[in-house]
Amino acid sequence: MNTEMIYTRRGFVKMAAGTVAAAALVAAGAESIDFSKAFAVTSLDGLDKSKTYTITANLYVPAELNAVIHMDAYLTNLTTPTLFGARPTTPVADNAVLSFDADKKPVITINQLNNTFGLYYIDPASSNGGATVTQQGEYLWNKGGHVNRIQPIGFTINDVSLENYEFGAKEYADFSLARGDKEWKVTLIIDWDSIK
Numbered sequence: 001m002n003t004e005m006i007y008t009r010r011g012f013v014k015m016a017a018g019t020v021a022a023a024a025l026v027a028a029g030a031e032s033i034d035f036s037k038a039f040a041v042t043s044l045d046g047l048d049k050s051k052t053y054t055i056t057a058n059l060y061v062p063a064e065l066n067a068v069i070h071m072d073a074y075l076t077n078l079t080t081p082t083l084f085g086a087r088p089t090t091p092v093a094d095n096a097v098l099s100f101d102a103d104k105k106p107v108i109t110i111n112q113l114n115n116t117f118g119l120y121y122i123d124p125a126s127s128n129g130g131a132t133v134t135q136q137g138e139y140l141w142n143k144g145g146h147v148n149r150i151q152p153i154g155f156t157i158n159d160v161s162l163e164n165y166e167f168g169a170k171e172y173a174d175f176s177l178a179r180g181d182k183e184w185k186v187t188l189i190i191d192w193d194s195i196k
Contacts (some may be wrong), residue, residue, distance in 0.1 A: 118149035
């Protein structure tokens with residue numbers, strides 16, 4: 001039986017680096033190996049932490065939580081939904097800024113969010129503890145009784161071994177088929193291989 005294993009570039013680099021690290025520990029006589037640390041290699045290694053970079057980062061409501069359109073709804077997709085099919089249901093690329101704080105932790109800033117499904121509240125920390133919200137801009141909006149919505153938004157990443165970070169959130173849907181306040185969890189997904 002032929003089994004083909006497919007690795008992302010990031011996954012392959014992590015696996016290879018982790019294997020080398022584990023072999024070195026064994027050769028040095030280590031009795032136990034923390035493989036979660038051995039495989040914790042990311043695309044951030046070797047970056048100049050004094051500079052800023054472009055990165056792909058999407059914030060979305062997963063389809064299983066979206067009672068309006070039952071599809072992934074991307075707050076980072078700026079498409080205005082219509083009754084005839086346009087929906088913000090696809091991720092976007094090269095839309096965020098990667099910088100580093102004083103402690104050299106990565107900070108992901110998303111400068112533009114969807115104007116129809118307005119994010120007006122987000123929990124300060126992700127449920128897995130891997131990210132915290134460290135910037136919430138106040139964008140004048142005046143929809144559904146909400147003077148402002150959040151834009152831009154910035155996240156400090158505490159655990160770069162993760163790709164997904166889930167937050168409790170509230171949005172206002174300014175859309176005729178589902179107008180009103182929604183309390184849906186949103187997921188931040190970061191493509192660490194997209195850094196430019």
